[in-house]
Amino acid sequence: VGGDVTATPESDDNEYLCPVTIGGQTLNLDFDSGSSDLWVFSTSTPSSEQQSHTIYNPAKSSTFKELNGFTWQISYGDGSGASGTVGTDTVTVGGLTVKNQAVELATAVSSEFVTDSANNGLLGLAWSNLNTVEPTQQQTFFANAGPQLQQNVFTADLRHDQPGSYDFGFIDTSKFQGNLNYVPVDNSQGFWQFTVDGYAVGDGATGGNSFSAIADTGTTLLLLDDNIVSDYYSQISSAQNSNSAGGFVFDCTEDVPDLTLQIGDYAAVVPGSLLNFSQNGDGTCFGGIQSDGGQGFAILGDVFLKAQFTVFDQGNVQLGFAPK
Numbered sequence: 001v002g003g004d005v006t007a008t009p010e011s012d013d014n015e016y017l018c019p020v021t022i023g024g025q026t027l028n029l030d031f032d033s034g035s036s037d038l039w040v041f042s043t044s045t046p047s048s049e050q051q052s053h054t055i056y057n058p059a060k061s062s063t064f065k066e067l068n069g070f071t072w073q074i075s076y077g078d079g080s081g082a083s084g085t086v087g088t089d090t091v092t093v094g095g096l097t098v099k100n101q102a103v104e105l106a107t108a109v110s111s112e113f114v115t116d117s118a119n120n121g122l123l124g125l126a127w128s129n130l131n132t133v134e135p136t137q138q139q140t141f142f143a144n145a146g147p148q149l150q151q152n153v154f155t156a157d158l159r160h161d162q163p164g165s166y167d168f169g170f171i172d173t174s175k176f177q178g179n180l181n182y183v184p185v186d187n188s189q190g191f192w193q194f195t196v197d198g199y200a201v202g203d204g205a206t207g208g209n210s211f212s213a214i215a216d217t218g219t220t221l222l223l224l225d226d227n228i229v230s231d232y233y234s235q236i237s238s239a240q241n242s243n244s245a246g247g248f249v250f251d252c253t254e255d256v257p258d259l260t261l262q263i264g265d266y267a268a269v270v271p272g273s274l275l276n277f278s279q280n281g282d283g284t285c286f287g288g289i290q291s292d293g294g295q296g297f298a299i300l301g302d303v304f305l306k307a308q309f310t311v312f313d314q315g316n317v318q319l320g321f322a323p324k
């Protein structure tokens with residue numbers, strides 16, 4: 001048994017939304033391999049915050065069960081957050097069904113979510129030890145689905161300005177070139193965390209120290225150590241760190257170099273075309289590489305994941321990468 005679901009990019013590839021059916025009601029959710037809560041806009045969300053969102057109404061689901069007294073509260077690296085109550089329901093993603101899945105109903109959401117009307121909640125795909133439900137931590141959709149999957153994996157094929165896909169339970173070899181390159185994962189912090197062994201800017205030599213990184217489908221950009229960020233932008237003559245833009249920008253006419261991350265024997269190339277992320281509207285462009293804020297590990301978000309086919313292997317606690 002498996003599932004295949006389309007991942008549709010919002011404008012500027014800011015996030016990728018996938019249809020999820022909960023108790024017979026379909027909402028577009030943001031699949032996030034950097035967190036472990038499945039939460040939705042619902043009839044419990046204040047009407048002033050519901051705005052034009054699609055909401056889940058548990059009263060209309062014949063399979064919803066309240067988990068009485070259970071609560072959740074989450075805050076994300078971008079400063080957004082949400083909180084609320086919890087129940088269970090039947091959740092289907094791309095034909096794959098999990099019964100009695102914990103579904104977290106938002107009773108409060110931060111302004112970033114209120115104004116992002118396409119995003120009706122998140123489906124967490126990190127490890128269940130990051131789930132925020134109290135008093136009893138809940139399992140993710142992927143953890144619950146594991147036993148029914150032919151292969152205990154999900155894969156991500158995110159694309160620039162076009163629909164991609166997530167597959168659960170199988171690896172579609174038509175979606176990548178060559179062989180998959182696997183790297184061990186340390187899931188002790190709940191992330192898909194692994195070691196990057198070095199980097200190269202453009203066609204320069206691979207160097208630098210090894211560093212820890214997480215594969216995070218719920219982060220838009222490629223967030224790296226400040227030293228690597230400075231080294232990269234030293235190769236773009238007009239690059240500057242702009243407070244008003246919120247990070248490194250450069251003239252849109254510039255030729256933007258590739259970045260290669262050495263992961264074991266695999267050289268993961270992120271093409272310059274993906275590193276010229278978006279236009280600021282004043283002739284400058286915003287870089288796809290930005291600072292990780294010194295939090296001690298790099299965040300390989302959608303900018304990186306668009307350039308790779310990625311296997312999140314729950315059974316063997318490893319990640320697999322291949323070019324597309």
Ligand SMILES: NCc1ccc(-c2ccco2)nc1
Pocket residue numbers: 015030032034035076077078080112113116119122218219
């Ligand atoms: N990395 C988790 C995550 C995902 C989405 C969002 C978000 C905020 C507003 C719209 O979306 N925030 C954090």
